Amino acid sequence: MPKDKTIKRKDQITLIAQNKFREKGYRAVSMRELADHVGIEAASFYNHFDSKESILKEICFRMADEFFNRIEIVINEEKLPDKILEKAIESHIKVITANTDASAVFFLDWRYLSEPYLSEFLELRRKYENIFRKIIKEGMDKGLFEKLDETFTVLTIFSSLNWVYEWYDPKGRFTPDQIAENLSKLILDGMRK
Amino acid sequence: MPKDKTIKRKDQITLIAQNKFREKGYRAVSMRELADHVGIEAASFYNHFDSKESILKEICFRMADEFFNRIEIVINEEKLPDKILEKAIESHIKVITANTDASAVFFLDWRYLSEPYLSEFLELRRKYENIFRKIIKEGMDKGLFEKLDETFTVLTIFSSLNWVYEWYDPKGRFTPDQIAENLSKLILDGMRK
């Protein structure tokens, strides 16, 4: 069988898994239930994935990649802390709204990863948060942002951003751009000197 | 056996359950694992609870009660929208920081409730959110807050508040009061006209 057809099936499984994991939570979805939705037998999964957990791994680390790829572009393009933060927020929101199912898994079900993947995942998250922390510190040092606790500020920013997957509706009132704009305004106005 | 001793045991189970559910997620904690930590056999739970799910129910609805009890006091005491919002935020943070384990279950594991409890739970949550929505609408109408989308604003406020259980540390740098104060400032400055 051609390589691309294989990839298609694997992606199809990942897509359906994302959707079911999001709906019911990773632990509440059995291989047999997943199989029903894909249209194969549970045992057939093992031609594509090593284990149930490896499907979860795929989803979580793929999302991490997305976040990193996007933010790296922002960092290389912008130079001023407040402008970088604005663009970083936009980048983050774009990734979430473009992958709401995967986001739910990324934000809720990562905890079911076993070692060493759990540690690897947490390390990636820490790195990503540090990018934001650095931006904020620079903004404070340059007198653009009010001097608040960095960790506290970063946590609060991520809190408001990371909840968007829960209520974002592609057919709803707000476009991803509008959400990013509103959040940027709310957050930056709260921070600005 | 005396009634109060019964209540003690039930509370002890709830406390340990909260802790384990928080640590591993409701679905990942078995009755036998829970039993080990309580120091009884799994079957003995059924002298105190009808089912595993009824432990979850207890935790979720007890937290809902806490949130409502606290906020009602605030509403009866304060009259100005920005002052009410400030006090409401404080109230919310106090409940979370005083019950971090239960909060984690309340925010993450409620989805494993089955009907009709799931609907009942969601209805309570909706009611609670509406209290905040009303405060914000009043603030906007009176020209205290900038006119933004109410739903959007409420969701963003809750996002930042509801994440606190995740990082709050009783032995850490911030007291619940300081957290409430910082969040109030960040949020209200972002909203104020």
Add this chain to the structure above:
DNA sequence: TTGATTAACTAACATTTGTTAGCAAAGATA
């Protein structure tokens, strides 16, 4: 055309799951 690979199947496995039945001891109530 031959041989290897891919992806599906059926059947079964060992565990783990929540839960029930039946029983015993301890304390409360009369």
Add this chain to the structure above:
DNA sequence: TATCTTTGCTAACAAATGTTAGTTAATCAA
């Protein structure tokens, strides 16, 4: 003292779980 209730136990059950073994048909590369 006699009875009832509470709370624990052991043993077991039926269902669900992730996974493996073994097989088969189709497709690709030589």
